[in-house]
Amino acid sequence: MTLQKDVETQESARRPRRRLSARAAASTGRGRVPARLLTLAVVAVAVLAFGFASAPSVRYAVILSVIYAIAILGNNAVLGLLGEMNLSGGVTMALGAYGFCWFSAQGMNPALAAVTAVLLTALVSAVIAIPTTRLRGIFTALATFALAYAIPTLAIYLKDITGGDEGTSAPYDFAPFGLELSGSTWDMLTTVVVIFVLLGALSLYLFNARPGTTALVVGEAELAGTTTGISHRTVKVVVWTWAGTLGGIAGVLYALAVGFIGPTGFSFMLGVWILVGGVIAGPRSVWGALLGGLFVGLLPVELQSVVPPAATGIIFGAILLIALLAGGRGLAEWIERAAPKMTELIRRRRAAS
Amino acid sequence: MTTGLEVRDLTMTFSGVDALAQVSFSIGEGVWLGLIGPNGSGKSTMLNVLSGLYRPRAGSVVMNGHDLQAVRARHRIRQGLSRTFQHPQLAASLTILENVMVGAAHRPTAEAPSPPASDSGAEWLRRLGCDEYAEHLPSEAPYGVQKLAEVARALMSAPSLLLLDEPAAGLSARERVDLVAALKEIRRHRPTLTLCLVEHDVGLVASLCSELAVLSAGRLIANGPTQTVLADEAVKVAYLGTRSTHDATP
Ligand SMILES: Nc1ncnc2c1ncn2[C@@H]1O[C@H](COP(=O)(O)OP(=O)(O)OP(=O)(O)O)[C@@H](O)[C@H]1O
Numbered sequence: 001m002t003l004q005k006d007v008e009t010q011e012s013a014r015r016p017r018r019r020l021s022a023r024a025a026a027s028t029g030r031g032r033v034p035a036r037l038l039t040l041a042v043v044a045v046a047v048l049a050f051g052f053a054s055a056p057s058v059r060y061a062v063i064l065s066v067i068y069a070i071a072i073l074g075n076n077a078v079l080g081l082l083g084e085m086n087l088s089g090g091v092t093m094a095l096g097a098y099g100f101c102w103f104s105a106q107g108m109n110p111a112l113a114a115v116t117a118v119l120l121t122a123l124v125s126a127v128i129a130i131p132t133t134r135l136r137g138i139f140t141a142l143a144t145f146a147l148a149y150a151i152p153t154l155a156i157y158l159k160d161i162t163g164g165d166e167g168t169s170a171p172y173d174f175a176p177f178g179l180e181l182s183g184s185t186w187d188m189l190t191t192v193v194v195i196f197v198l199l200g201a202l203s204l205y206l207f208n209a210r211p212g213t214t215a216l217v218v219g220e221a222e223l224a225g226t227t228t229g230i231s232h233r234t235v236k237v238v239v240w241t242w243a244g245t246l247g248g249i250a251g252v253l254y255a256l257a258v259g260f261i262g263p264t265g266f267s268f269m270l271g272v273w274i275l276v277g278g279v280i281a282g283p284r285s286v287w288g289a290l291l292g293g294l295f296v297g298l299l300p301v302e303l304q305s306v307v308p309p310a311a312t313g314i315i316f317g318a319i320l321l322i323a324l325l326a327g328g329r330g331l332a333e334w335i336e337r338a339a340p341k342m343t344e345l346i347r348r349r350r351a352a353s
Numbered sequence: 354m355t356t357g358l359e360v361r362d363l364t365m366t367f368s369g370v371d372a373l374a375q376v377s378f379s380i381g382e383g384v385w386l387g388l389i390g391p392n393g394s395g396k397s398t399m400l401n402v403l404s405g406l407y408r409p410r411a412g413s414v415v416m417n418g419h420d421l422q423a424v425r426a427r428h429r430i431r432q433g434l435s436r437t438f439q440h441p442q443l444a445a446s447l448t449i450l451e452n453v454m455v456g457a458a459h460r461p462t463a464e465a466p467s468p469p470a471s472d473s474g475a476e477w478l479r480r481l482g483c484d485e486y487a488e489h490l491p492s493e494a495p496y497g498v499q500k501l502a503e504v505a506r507a508l509m510s511a512p513s514l515l516l517l518d519e520p521a522a523g524l525s526a527r528e529r530v531d532l533v534a535a536l537k538e539i540r541r542h543r544p545t546l547t548l549c550l551v552e553h554d555v556g557l558v559a560s561l562c563s564e565l566a567v568l569s570a571g572r573l574i575a576n577g578p579t580q581t582v583l584a585d586e587a588v589k590v591a592y593l594g595t596r597s598t599h600d601a602t603p
Pocket residue numbers: 367372390391392393394395396397398399439
């Protein structure tokens with residue numbers, strides 16, 4: 001019996017590996033696409049079920065959480081692939097939201113207004129990205145800091161477009177495919193979750209295909225990228241544009257869900273939360289982005305009913321710290337690492353009994 | 354000369370100090386040249402200038418008759434130039450094979466559109482003796498494998514000029530033997546490949562290269578057939594003298 005086992009281990013040690021080890025897959029977030037898609041689906045269904053079963057006020061918070069998750073998913077590409085900090089997540093949401101409202105108010109068909117707003121956001125993100133291609137790591141955070149900080153003031157200043165302090169409203173009559181897209185409706189919840197899942201699946205595919213490989217070379221071995229013909233500028237701009245596109249989509253959905261947007265919705269902290277939401281769950285995990293969205297969307301609200309508002313920030317920070325210490329790459333990676341160990345433990349227990 | 358590499362009066366300055374001072378030499382097509390010299394003599398700087406990562410203060414680099422002055426670093430791979438790094442530059446999240454395949458993205462424009470299947474990344478890894486690590490991350494592979502993966506990646510573009518920066522540094526004696534075998538394997542499969550091999554291990558260089566160029570403090574102090582250069586007094590004093598102490602007077 002033991003001998004048999006030894007022979008087996010030797011054999012498997014000599015046989016070349018056909019795919020990434022579980023450990024490598026967990027630490028890089030790559031490979032295992034079917035399993036990751038399944039996890040994404042399971043988590044998404046759980047969020048849907050929770051949202052359906054909840055009171056409208058909680059469902060509303062879940063809807064906002066999933067919207068944040070979409071922005072986090074985009075922002076995660078910048079952090080997870082390039083290792084750069086982007087605080088402009090809130091800026092892109094604001095652009096998408098305001099753009100959508102404004103284009104609709106100009107008499108544009110709302111569906112077209114939504115697409116135009118997202119494209120505009122993508123374009124602006126590409127422009128924001130250009131100076132960051134000369135910076136690295138934390139300095140990109142500083143570059144986007146000012147922008148994130150200026151948005152509420154800018155929104156008040158650009159009164160004609162944004163409605164200033166009073167804000168502006170999303171189109172009332174927008175019901176694609178007969179869906180009631182506003183507030184805490186089931187349609188709204190289903191729509192945001194489906195959009196998240198589609199974008200998540202697309203992210204997974206891109207991350208494991210050529211675009212992901214190229215971006216990882218730029219993020220992790222830039223010199224080798226240069227000498228093998230990769231333009232790090234182009235790659236960085238594309239990744240930031242992708243982040244902006246998802247931020248723009250999140251912005252449009254946010255405007256629909258909230259119905260009425262004002263400068264207070266896009267404070268500097270929104271960009272920080274979108275970044276932090278990605279860090280907590282791990283920037284390379286798609287379902288982790290959903291987890292991050294729930295943290296950002298639910299935790300502060302829920303905590304405020306338990307502890308004084310001033311303490312929520314501290315608790316939020318503590319959770320962030322624990323998440324960073326736990327895995328370095330966030331909770332999702334930590335869970336992914338722990339999961340095989342748990343199943344192994346259970347298997348051994350069963351075998352022993 | 355129209356083929357191979359020609360370096361003329363190359364000068365590279367870092368904050369007033371010449372890392373390379375008017376260096377000129379050439380490598381004929383298919384010739385393997387060893388570029389040796391003490392630490393800090395400018396070998397890596399030379400490769401960085403050749404590959405376009407550094408812009409020289411003066412001088413020119415001509416490859417196969419083309420002046421590379423105006424060619425950006427990332428476009429030099431299309432001219433048939435490829436290189437490795439002294440410290441492996443591998444993407445930590447990509448497998449060894451994926452890292453190797455990165456080199457195949459931009460083949461020289463003159464090359465046939467579809468390379469023979471025998472030159473796939475997996476095939477080069479097999480020839481270099483590290484195919485069992487194809488699906489490992491660089492951090493899971495021995496240092497020697499990481500260095501060979503860099504070589505394999507550099508070969509993926511089917512280069513006409515290959516620059517290797519200390520491929521043997523940090524390798525164990527066994528890994529060095531494997532490396533020499535791997536490099537001979539490359540020569541067998543690519544007889545027209547021109548090679549510039551930067552290396553401290555003179556024995557290894559001498560066993561592979563027919564010509565040597567010696568740098569000392571940024572200056573070229575010798576250049577020619579390997580045996581001639583190794584017998585050169587100036588070379589012995591500046592470089593080899595520090596190693597073979599038997600003929601050094603106390
Ligand atoms: N980017 C840089 N900035 C400033 N000085 C540099 C730079 N690169 C190299 N140098 C200097 O140029 C000189 C030559 O360095 P280089 O790395 O080319 O030497 P080397 O021959 O490759 O040495 P080694 O054998 O240690 O690799 C050294 O004095 C080094 O300090």
